[in-house]
Amino acid sequence: MHQTHMIIDGEQLPISSHKVETICNPANQEPVALVSVGTRQDARMALEAAKKAFPLWSETACEKRAELLHSAADLVRERAKSIARLLTQEQGKPLKNARAEILSSAGILDYYAEEGRRNVGEWLATSRGRSVVLRQPVGVAALITPWNYPVDLLSWKVGPCLAAGCTFVAKPPSRAPVAATEFVRAIYDAGLPAGVVNVVHGPGSEVGAELVENPISRKIAFTGETETGRWIMAQAALHIKRVSLELGGQSPFIVCGDADIEKAAAACAQRAFSNMGQICISVNRVYVADEVAEEFTDRLVHQTERLRIGNGLKENVDLGPMFSNEQREKTKEHMKDALDRGAELLCGGREPEGEAFEKGYFFLPTVLDRADHKMKIMREETFGPVAPIMRFETVDEAIKLANDSNYGLAAYIYTSDIATGIQAAERLEAGGVGVNINNVMDYQMPFGGWKESGIGRELGHYGLESFLEIKHIRLGI
Numbered sequence: 001m002h003q004t005h006m007i008i009d010g011e012q013l014p015i016s017s018h019k020v021e022t023i024c025n026p027a028n029q030e031p032v033a034l035v036s037v038g039t040r041q042d043a044r045m046a047l048e049a050a051k052k053a054f055p056l057w058s059e060t061a062c063e064k065r066a067e068l069l070h071s072a073a074d075l076v077r078e079r080a081k082s083i084a085r086l087l088t089q090e091q092g093k094p095l096k097n098a099r100a101e102i103l104s105s106a107g108i109l110d111y112y113a114e115e116g117r118r119n120v121g122e123w124l125a126t127s128r129g130r131s132v133v134l135r136q137p138v139g140v141a142a143l144i145t146p147w148n149y150p151v152d153l154l155s156w157k158v159g160p161c162l163a164a165g166c167t168f169v170a171k172p173p174s175r176a177p178v179a180a181t182e183f184v185r186a187i188y189d190a191g192l193p194a195g196v197v198n199v200v201h202g203p204g205s206e207v208g209a210e211l212v213e214n215p216i217s218r219k220i221a222f223t224g225e226t227e228t229g230r231w232i233m234a235q236a237a238l239h240i241k242r243v244s245l246e247l248g249g250q251s252p253f254i255v256c257g258d259a260d261i262e263k264a265a266a267a268c269a270q271r272a273f274s275n276m277g278q279i280c281i282s283v284n285r286v287y288v289a290d291e292v293a294e295e296f297t298d299r300l301v302h303q304t305e306r307l308r309i310g311n312g313l314k315e316n317v318d319l320g321p322m323f324s325n326e327q328r329e330k331t332k333e334h335m336k337d338a339l340d341r342g343a344e345l346l347c348g349g350r351e352p353e354g355e356a357f358e359k360g361y362f363f364l365p366t367v368l369d370r371a372d373h374k375m376k377i378m379r380e381e382t383f384g385p386v387a388p389i390m391r392f393e394t395v396d397e398a399i400k401l402a403n404d405s406n407y408g409l410a411a412y413i414y415t416s417d418i419a420t421g422i423q424a425a426e427r428l429e430a431g432g433v434g435v436n437i438n439n440v441m442d443y444q445m446p447f448g449g450w451k452e453s454g455i456g457r458e459l460g461h462y463g464l465e466s467f468l469e470i471k472h473i474r475l476g477i
């Protein structure tokens with residue numbers, strides 16, 4: 001069976017030196033890998049190693065760092081097939097999506113290899129002297145990530161961290177650490193100095209907490225639940241650490257009366273159900289103009305019923321199992337609450353039948369009609385494959401409903417009138433708005449949340465800046 005080792009100070013720790021846990025496939029409970037479970041002591045050792053490696057890495061020329069990042073990207077691509085298979089086995093997503101995730105992560109390393117070269121300073125001549133502004137690496141970073149996109153979301157942190165000249169300790173999710181660790185191993189194999197990249201496993205409440213609390217880490221880059229982010233921010237305050245927090249979402253999807261309904265329904269189904277709705281920018285609330293509600297609903301149901309569900313390792317599968325029974329139970333609970341309060345079930349709403357589904361955490365993609373804001377499903381993050389529909393009369397009303405949330409990560413609007421699209425995009429309270437597109441992620445552009453969806457931005461030059469300190473040097477002449 002595959003063995004997943006921690007990497008500390010340039011060494012892969014033998015699995016036998018720690019308590020070992022078995023990671024199982026959510027599609028059938030078959031064992032996938034053995035993982036060593038680290039402790040606070042391991043986290044401390046990894047932080048010390050990253051601290052020791054920092055002077056060398058931070059002073060390495062940007063061209064050299066770029067060269068190593070490109071080599072790391074090449075190694076990730078070379079190993080993409082095997083890493084993707086492990087990702088599907090531990091997390092459940094279909095192989096085609098797992099492959100896309102690994103290749104995208106390699107692309108992020110390439111992108112930041114070049115972005116790191118553009119970390120240029122500023123110069124000003126004044127009557128009293130000269131001023132120089134430098135952007136220097138913040139120090140050792142703790143990179144803490146969740147299970148839904150364990151490789152992608154780690155690459156968003158690793159790329160800018162290394163390009164900026166920071167060293168890191170990564171802590172992948174306890175229940176899906178395998179592919180993420182293989183990703184870090186490829187970077188380590190590309191020839192980075194010992195201690196620059198470290199990965200420790202173990203419970204967030206111990207290993208993660210040590211990375212956050214220990215004064216050695218100067219920056220915490222975290223993706224996960226809002227509650228965990230809140231705690232991390234409070235701890236980081238004790239040492240005034242830099243934080244970037246990518247937290248929960250509850251994304252609205254507005255369909256105006258003049259929208260291309262076929263296109264909107266296909267886009268909605270894709271964004272609500274891919275990765276079984278376990279995406280922070282997943283569609284969680286659908287608001288549809290009264291006059292097109294029947295047509296849109298029919299098409300959405302049609303698109304939903306076409307999706308093929310099964311073990312992610314099988315070809316031609318669109319949806320795998322959910323990640324855990326816990327996630328499935330939460331989805332059912334939110335759905336039941338909605339039905340009890342008057343929602344109407346249009347499709348899905350149960351586990352698929354048949355032997356192939358018996359041992360996995362499968363659940364059919366579900367469409368609900370007649371939802372309203374009293375329902376949990378419209379207010380709390382479900383993180384499951386349910387699209388609840390609510391109708392509206394005016395675009396103003398739809399925007400008010402969309403903004404009636406503690407979250408503000410992504411929002412989508414479909415309309416054929418560009419003025420309506422732009423005005424709505426300006427008024428929607430979200431870090432990313434898609435107008436006639438169902439994805440707000442682009443390597444070069446900032447990604448992050450408003451309100452309780454987070455603080456700080458990843459991707460683009462914003463991602464790099466979050467690992468840099470600013471220094472003003474004043475020269476008396």
Ligand code: NDP
Pocket residue numbers: 144145146147148149153171172173174175202203204205207208209212223224225226228229231232245246247248249279280281381383409449453454
């Ligand atoms: P969690 O917050 O439970 O865990 C995320 C990571 O934090 C895991 O590695 C976890 O370790 C670790 N952790 C847990 N407690 C602590 C702690 N006290 N100190 C330090 N680290 C800790 O999130 P999930 O894994 O459940 O991920 C799902 C959540 O992630 C959803 O809310 C989703 O919206 C959000 N998310 C946000 C995104 C965004 O960009 N805004 C993108 C993707 C997901 P362990 O696994 O051991 O518990």
